Amino acid sequence: MKALLIDDERLARSELRRLLAKHPDIAIVGEAANSDDARLRIAELVPDLLFLDIQMPGDDGFALLESLDAPLPQVIFTTAYDEFALKAFEFNALDYLMKPVDPVRLAAALDRLRARAERPAGAPQFAERTARLAPEDKVFVREGERCWFVEVKSIRLMESEGNYTRVHFGDAQPQLFRSLNAMEERLDPKCFFRANRRQIINLAWIDRIEPWFSGGLLVHLKGGLKVELSRRQAQAFREQMSL
């Protein structure tokens, strides 16, 4: 597994390097001292795993993740003591390590990672994936103090709000700093359908469909959301579904 170490402190990076020497399956392909540096390295080296410090000069670790194009590499956060960041983690099973890093905890985090990496059998490896997001891929979303790694398949609905997209999943609906059009380009048309100018629905989340005014359709999503399709879109929808 190719790993990239992102931390503004040289000593912190070298300490992590030393700890990771005990895990030969983790190959450290590079280091970065800030988010700009990290973006270049990620594009260049295509790592499978990031060790990511949260507080850094310039963009912090969360901002870096937000700016990355999905699919994201696996991420293990490293942080010293940051109440704000830890709060963000409470909502999720995001993996994080407290500095100074406990070797036992590091080993446990890597074990979880290996287990996760094996799960989607037959799924293409990260580096070989196409530009389209697979259902198992994750997107990083942050709103206020909360952060999520959302699996694409668990997203029910995306709604355009200007340059932002509101993403509905679980019981949350945070905003993503991407336009709906940009999101549409990345989504698999077999799984997602552009219901109207403002909304994209996940076909897997459709509960039932009823005829609506003037040849349109009303789609009920599991979890209670309703989406209207105009006649033209209903037509396209019927065509796609009958195939």
Place this chain on the structure above:
Amino acid sequence: MESVAIGNPPTADRGLRQKGRERLYVVCQVAGWAFFLMVQVLFTGLFKEKDSTGVEWAIFQTVAEGLLITHYARHWLTKWGWKELSWRPLIPRILGMAALLSVIWSAVGYGIYYGLLRFPWSSKFHPAAVLSVSLFNGLALMSSWLCIYFFYHLFDRYNRLQIEQLRLTTSVKEAELRALKSQINPHFIFNSLNSLRGLIDENPDRARQAVTQLANLLRYSLQSGQLETVPFEDELQTVNDYLALEQVRHEERLRVRLDIAPGALNLAIPPMLLQTLVENAVKYGIAPRREGGEIAIIARCERDELHLQVTNPGSLAAGGGSTGVGLRNAAERLRLLFGARATLDLREDPPGRVVAEVLVPIEKESGAAAREAVAARSQHDSVRSALRADKPQALRP
């Protein structure tokens, strides 16, 4: 940080207590008068005069009347706020109230019994004598009731005061603890420990030195919290330790310039004042900048004032997510110690450089006092000075 209002129990709790007390009152009122009724019935049964018609009715009426009168009296006692009075003003009020209630009690009692129900006068005594005995009985009965009632309330209030007192003590202690905890930023401590571990293999000598510096810093922040002022020299020493540790973390990104007038070293300043300013400078001036920058610490004695300046690259407009808590606390401590004679001021001068400036009045005695207080402190400090003496002076000017 989440703050909990201390000293005011939540309203739901208060409502619940109110309900409980209402129930207790009803039980006591009914049970008390029922007991009184039983005693009355028992005694009249034992000493019944031969020819006493309507005695049972009289007893029942007496008790029912007492129950109702005291019940309504309670309403007025609450309304007049007697429950909040202490026992001294209560005693005359209880007597007066008991007299009034007993008059009402007797008047209504005899009125109904002889006037309304027209029972024949059965006593061999003169009505005036009977009435005065009745009034006296009423007075005893009503004052007993009032005494029991207010005794409960006084006791209850005493209990509540005790609890309030405890809550207050706890909250003061909590505040002290919070202040103590906030003196050194935990983020800094853990980051330092992390870099220190990285340093152990790379440069064992520097690592050993950094452990000493971290120990000095922690000890100072724990001990100085109890002092009003410390000699500026001690504070500067701590700041040097702190900056040396930050340099381990930030390496060439953090550059330091010290310009200290020798006369300033003996002056008294509040502990952690300079440390707070320097920590802020690192947090907002160095940590967020990729290229880092220089922090300058300048101390001068001018007229009767100590001028302290800490400058760092940055701009005030950016803010950088500062909550200003550290500086506010520092300003508050200055105000408590020196009143309006001390100032703390944060400005951008020239543009791109943030200056934190403190003016502290020079009080020769207090400086000397601080020195003596430090000298008088126990063994910890001789250990501390010993550690300090053999420590390399990495950042001395």
